Amino acid sequence: MNRRTLTATALAAVCALGLAGCGGSGSSASDKSDAAKSAPQLKVSGAYMPQPVTDKMAGAFLTVENTGGADKLTSVTSDLSDDVSLHTTKGNAMEHVSSLPVPADGALKLASGGDHIMFMGLKRKPAEGQKVTLELHFAKADAITVQVPVKSATYRPATGGGHDAGAKDMDHSGMDHSGMDHMDHSGHAHK
Amino acid sequence: MRGKTLIAAALTAAAALTLTACGPDDDGGDKPAASVSGATAKPIVTLDKPIEKPDLTLTDSDGKPYDLLAKTKGHPTLIYFGYTNCPDVCPLTMANIAVAVKQLPKAEQDDLRVLFITSDPERDTPQALKKWLGGINKNFTGLTGKFADIQRGARDVNIGIDKPVVKKNGDVVSTHGAQVLMASPKDDRIHWMGMQEATADNYTSALPKLIKGQNP
Numbered sequence: 001m002n003r004r005t006l007t008a009t010a011l012a013a014v015c016a017l018g019l020a021g022c023g024g025s026g027s028s029a030s031d032k033s034d035a036a037k038s039a040p041q042l043k044v045s046g047a048y049m050p051q052p053v054t055d056k057m058a059g060a061f062l063t064v065e066n067t068g069g070a071d072k073l074t075s076v077t078s079d080l081s082d083d084v085s086l087h088t089t090k091g092n093a094m095e096h097v098s099s100l101p102v103p104a105d106g107a108l109k110l111a112s113g114g115d116h117i118m119f120m121g122l123k124r125k126p127a128e129g130q131k132v133t134l135e136l137h138f139a140k141a142d143a144i145t146v147q148v149p150v151k152s153a154t155y156r157p158a159t160g161g162g163h164d165a166g167a168k169d170m171d172h173s174g175m176d177h178s179g180m181d182h183m184d185h186s187g188h189a190h191k
Numbered sequence: 192m193r194g195k196t197l198i199a200a201a202l203t204a205a206a207a208l209t210l211t212a213c214g215p216d217d218d219g220g221d222k223p224a225a226s227v228s229g230a231t232a233k234p235i236v237t238l239d240k241p242i243e244k245p246d247l248t249l250t251d252s253d254g255k256p257y258d259l260l261a262k263t264k265g266h267p268t269l270i271y272f273g274y275t276n277c278p279d280v281c282p283l284t285m286a287n288i289a290v291a292v293k294q295l296p297k298a299e300q301d302d303l304r305v306l307f308i309t310s311d312p313e314r315d316t317p318q319a320l321k322k323w324l325g326g327i328n329k330n331f332t333g334l335t336g337k338f339a340d341i342q343r344g345a346r347d348v349n350i351g352i353d354k355p356v357v358k359k360n361g362d363v364v365s366t367h368g369a370q371v372l373m374a375s376p377k378d379d380r381i382h383w384m385g386m387q388e389a390t391a392d393n394y395t396s397a398l399p400k401l402i403k404g405q406n407p
Contacts (some may be wrong), residue, residue: 050283053326059278087278093353093366094279113387118278153286153327154391 040102040141041068047148049132050112050155055125060117060134060148061110061157070104072139079133080126081119088115102138112156126150234389235373235397237406241380242372244268245344249308252321252333259306259334259344260379267376267402268304269385272345272352272368274311275323280387281367282327288371288385289328291394299402302376305331310345310352311365312338348372348381377404 047062058080064073076084087094100115102108110116117134126132130150137143244260251257269288273281285307292300307324309315312335315323320333335341338354345352350368357363371385383401385394397407 050286052278053275053282053286053323056323057276057278089279091366092280092351092369093364094277095364096358096360096362112279112283116279153282154290156390 040071
C-alpha cells in the first residue's frame with residue numbers, strides 16, 4: 001500500500017517534471033528527459049549584500065530561479081573584488097566549491113547560514129544604500145548582470161530587513177580607517 | 192550532572208534547528224517534533240540547568256592576558272566563538288548583538304562584557320580581532336590563544352568547534368559556534384543561549400532583562 005502510494009507519487013512527480021519541461025515547446029509529453037535537455041531559463045531575485053565589517057571580506061546572497069533545464073552557477077565576477085568565490089556551508093564550516101547547481105524547474109537559493117558568494121580583498125568598503133555589480137556566469141545560460149543592494153549588517157530578507165533603522169546607529173566610530181591601506185592580506189582564507 | 196545539562200541543551204538546540212529546517216514547508220504529515228512543541232524554535236533559549244562559564248585565560252585584542260572568569264565576574268557576559276574570515280554568520284551574529292547593546296543605557300553598556308573568542312587563532316591575531324571588532328563595537332573584547340585551549344573551553348560550554356583545516360588548494364576551512372552564550376551577573380553562570388536565527392530585535396528585547404539576571 002505504502003509502496004504503491006510512493007510509486008504513484010514518484011510517477012506524478014516525473015509526469016509533472018515532464019510536463020513542465022515541455023512548456024510550449026510542442027514536443028511530445030512522453031519525453032520524460034525533456035526538462036533535462038531543454039535550455040535553462042534563469043531569473044535572479046532577492047539579491048543583497050550585508051554591509052561588511054571591514055574591507056577584507058563580504059558575502060552576498062540571491063536566488064536564481066530556473067523554469068528550464070538544469071544549469072550550474074560556475075563563477076561570479078564583480079567590480080568590488082577580483083577574488084570572488086562560491087561557498088557552501090556544512091554544519092558550522094564553510095567550504096569553497098567550484099560550482100553550485102541550478103536545478104531544472106527549481107531554484108538555487110543562496111541564503112544566510114547556507115550557500116553564499118564570498119568576496120575577498122575588497123576594492124572599497126560598500127556602505128548600506130550603495131550597489132555592487134555582479135556578473136553571474138553559468139555553465140549553459142548566458143551570464144546575468146545583477147545590481148546588488150548593500151543592506152544593513154543585520155538585514156534579514158524574511159522580515160524585510162526589520163532592523164535597518166537600528167543598524168544605522170551601529171558603532172562605526174572605532175573603525176580603523178587608517179589601517180585599511182596597509183592591511184595584511186597574506187592571511188587570507190579561501191585562496 | 193554536567194553531562195545531562197549538555198545533552199538537554201544539545202537536544203533543545205537540535206529541536207530548534209529541526210523546526211527551523213522544516214520551516215513553512217511543513218505539511219504536518221509526519222511531525223515527530225510535535226511532541227516537543229514546548230520547544231518551539233525560540234531564538235533565545237533559557238537553559239533548564241545553567242552552565243559554568245569557560246575557565247580560560249586567553250590574550251585580548253590589546254595583546255594582554257585575559258582571565259575570563261576573573262574579568263567577567265559579576266558582569267553580564269555574552270560569549271561567542273567565531274572567526275573574522277567569516278562572511279556570513281559571525282558578522283551577522285555580532286552585528287545583531289551590537290544593535291541591541293547600542294540601545295542599552297551607557298552604564299549598562301559599560302557593565303556588559305561581550306566576548307568574541309576566535310575559533311581560528313592562527314589567523315585571528317590580537318590586531319586582526321581589534322580591527323574587525325572595531326567595525327562592530329570597539330568595546331567588545333576579542334580573545335585569541337592556543338586552539339587546543341579554546342576548543343577545550345568551548346567544549347566545556349557545549350560549543351563544538353573544529354581546528355581550521357587547510358585543504359590542498361589552500362582553502363582554510365574554519366568553524367564557528369552555533370550559539371551565543373549569555374551569563375547572568377548574579378551567579379556568573381550561563382543561563383541563556385542565543386540561537387543562530389536570533390535577530391537584532393530578539394537581542395534588543397532580551398538583553399535588558401538578561402543583564403539584570405532575569406529570564407527574557
